[in-house]
Amino acid sequence: MRRSNKKTILRTIRFVMIALATIVFVFPIYWMFVTSFKTRVDMFAMPPKWVFTPTLENYMDVFLKVHYTIYGLTPTPTDFDRFLFNSVLISLSSVALSVGFGTLAAYSFSRFELKGKDTWLFFILSTRMLPPIAVLVPMFLMYRTLGLMNTHIGLILLYTMFNLSFAVWMMKGFIDEIPKELEEAAMIDGYSRIRAFIKATLPQALTGMAATAVFCLITSWNEFAFAYVTSGFESRTVPVSLARIRGESGINWGLITASEVIYLMPVIIFTFLMQRYLLRGVTFGTIKK
Amino acid sequence: MDENRLKWFLITPTVIILLFWVIYPLLWSLGLSFYNYSVMQAFAAKPTFVGIQNYLDVLSDPVTWSRFQVTARFVVLAVSVEFVIGFILALLLIEEFRGKRIIITTILIPMMAAPIAIGVFFRFVLDETFGVTTYFLSLFGLGFKWYTPTNVIPSVVLVDAWMWSPFMMLIILAGLTAVPKYLYEAADIDRASWWMKFRYITVPTIKPILAIALLFRTMDAFKLFDLIFILTDGGPGGASETISLHLYRIAFQYFYTGKGSALAYVLLVIIIVLSNIYVRFLTRRPVETFQSSETIVEV
Numbered sequence: 001m002r003r004s005n006k007k008t009i010l011r012t013i014r015f016v017m018i019a020l021a022t023i024v025f026v027f028p029i030y031w032m033f034v035t036s037f038k039t040r041v042d043m044f045a046m047p048p049k050w051v052f053t054p055t056l057e058n059y060m061d062v063f064l065k066v067h068y069t070i071y072g073l074t075p076t077p078t079d080f081d082r083f084l085f086n087s088v089l090i091s092l093s094s095v096a097l098s099v100g101f102g103t104l105a106a107y108s109f110s111r112f113e114l115k116g117k118d119t120w121l122f123f124i125l126s127t128r129m130l131p132p133i134a135v136l137v138p139m140f141l142m143y144r145t146l147g148l149m150n151t152h153i154g155l156i157l158l159y160t161m162f163n164l165s166f167a168v169w170m171m172k173g174f175i176d177e178i179p180k181e182l183e184e185a186a187m188i189d190g191y192s193r194i195r196a197f198i199k200a201t202l203p204q205a206l207t208g209m210a211a212t213a214v215f216c217l218i219t220s221w222n223e224f225a226f227a228y229v230t231s232g233f234e235s236r237t238v239p240v241s242l243a244r245i246r247g248e249s250g251i252n253w254g255l256i257t258a259s260e261v262i263y264l265m266p267v268i269i270f271t272f273l274m275q276r277y278l279l280r281g282v283t284f285g286t287i288k289k
Numbered sequence: 290m291d292e293n294r295l296k297w298f299l300i301t302p303t304v305i306i307l308l309f310w311v312i313y314p315l316l317w318s319l320g321l322s323f324y325n326y327s328v329m330q331a332f333a334a335k336p337t338f339v340g341i342q343n344y345l346d347v348l349s350d351p352v353t354w355s356r357f358q359v360t361a362r363f364v365v366l367a368v369s370v371e372f373v374i375g376f377i378l379a380l381l382l383i384e385e386f387r388g389k390r391i392i393i394t395t396i397l398i399p400m401m402a403a404p405i406a407i408g409v410f411f412r413f414v415l416d417e418t419f420g421v422t423t424y425f426l427s428l429f430g431l432g433f434k435w436y437t438p439t440n441v442i443p444s445v446v447l448v449d450a451w452m453w454s455p456f457m458m459l460i461i462l463a464g465l466t467a468v469p470k471y472l473y474e475a476a477d478i479d480r481a482s483w484w485m486k487f488r489y490i491t492v493p494t495i496k497p498i499l500a501i502a503l504l505f506r507t508m509d510a511f512k513l514f515d516l517i518f519i520l521t522d523g524g525p526g527g528a529s530e531t532i533s534l535h536l537y538r539i540a541f542q543y544f545y546t547g548k549g550s551a552l553a554y555v556l557l558v559i560i561i562v563l564s565n566i567y568v569r570f571l572t573r574r575p576v577e578t579f580q581s582s583e584t585i586v587e588v
Binding site: 014015017018021022024025026028029031032035043044045046047048101102104105107108109111112114120123124125126127129130131132133134135136137138139140141142144157158160161164165168193194218221222224225229239242243245253256257260263264267268270271272275278279282283286287 | 300306381394537546
């Protein structure tokens with residue numbers, strides 16, 4: 001009797017702690033979400049307003065480029081839709097390239113004996129470990145000389161490079177799990193190696209490719225340092241546009257939080273879709289579960 | 290195409306991209322690090338060769354060392370705080386219950402979110418007049434100014450911990466669930482206390498995975514740029530200016546390109562040493578280490 005009492009108490013303590021931890025980790029995101037639906041008066045209220053009448057005016061500011069001038073503020077048109085388009089275009093293109101090339105390389109590493117395979121794999125991984133700012137110095141010079149500054153293609157190639165090492169490692173993990181026999185059977189049926197790969201292995205690797213793609217997508221979507229240094233107005237991505245509030249006074253927080261919610265939404269959705277692969281993703285496919 | 294050619298053909302695009310986008314610029318900046326050069330100088334002006342002068346300048350500059358100190362303080366504080374919180378979270382979440390997966394995924398959202406978006410928003414959250422943290426602290430009669438030379442690093446650490454403790458949790462949780470159940474059952478028969486089980490079964494078994502988590506976070510914290518850039522911009526008075534931020538200033542604000550390349554190379558060497566240790570841990574299969582540590586437990 002006493003033993004089971006003690007157990008219940010421990011259980012309750014544990015659940016209270018889990019609940020508290022969840023609240024702590026969710027609260028800032030919740031607060032961002034809530035703030036984006038507040039009027040300018042409500043969002044600066046002290047003590048903070050927990051209950052308020054939601055407004056869509058911040059979102060209208062973001063997309064309709066019309067700023068409500070009730071408080072005598074000058075209209076501040078945003079080009080958020082343009083930056084959002086840039087982010088989508090650059091992320092998707094770089095993901096297609098890096099997952100495509102990465103899968104090919106991963107297949108080769110997984111199925112064939114290559115001379116110096118470990119060295120190659122180590123080299124590929126090490127490119128990802130470099131501090132972005134240290135790589136940025138030469139990259140900046142190279143891009144200036146090649147005329148790739150402030151171009152979409154410049155950022156697409158940069159992110160492809162950045163994601164490639166990850167894609168190779170992740171895909172190698174996934175392809176290692178697909179039985180070789182599938183291909184071998186196809187080859188006995190007279191398929192060539194390439195066609196056996198396309199017919200037998202590739203369909204099995206699609207889930208893995210999707211998971212890898214989502215991780216690459218999030219990396220490109222979130223990347224800031226490269227985009228900040230090499231992009232101008234035409235190729236500016238969302239994080240760079242958000243960073244431009246730095247040093248400004250009188251920040252329009254409604255506009256900022258609404259943009260941030262729009263910008264974070266896809267990441268949150270993808271995190272839930274990818275929950276099975278999160279561990280794999282953050283450890284380059286080396287810890288599988 | 291015969292297989293021997295095919296296997297090299299398949300890795301060619303990857304290798305070319307990485308060579309052209311990583312190795313080539315790195316060689317370029319290695320060269321530049323021996324020149325007195327600025328991208329702002331006239332195109333006609335030739336960079337002058339100065340030998341290792343840039344390296345001497347960078348390494349003898351007391352500012353560089355104070356930036357390294359700031360970085361070290363940040364890395365040590367952030368990684369240890371994240372490790373402790375992550376470990377506690379993992380222990381809380383080890384047992385199965387309904388909705389566990391949803392809770393874990395929810396907690397992981399900060400890690401997946403863009404550091405820039407987080408940094409921008411935390412300037413709103415931490416604001417000293419209307420920030421929600423100011424309000425919560427005032428409930429306890431506390432006044433806290435985060436943007437002061439002493440408080441700024443702990444504040445950045447807290448934001449970083451909010452983002453990255455879940456990462457530690459995720460990896461430690463994987464380690465904990467991989468500990469074979471029968472070890473605990475055997476220990477129960479021997480009436481081992483929970484501390485004995487933790488000390489002699491759990492810790493030795495998950496050690497390799499802990500090493501991976503720690504090294505990964507150490508390297509990431511060392512490289513941290515965007516969060517600090519947006520949250521504090523190195524201030525006040527350089528109190529939170531990490532080495533990445535310092536390098537950014539040298540190379541992209543003062544445009545001392547030669548000197549910047551030299552400092553970039555110093556950072557590269559540090560990262561290469563760290564990542565070598567890291568990769569060595571990664572390539573050692575955790576399963577094998579688990580088995581070897583089991584034998585230690587049995588002895």
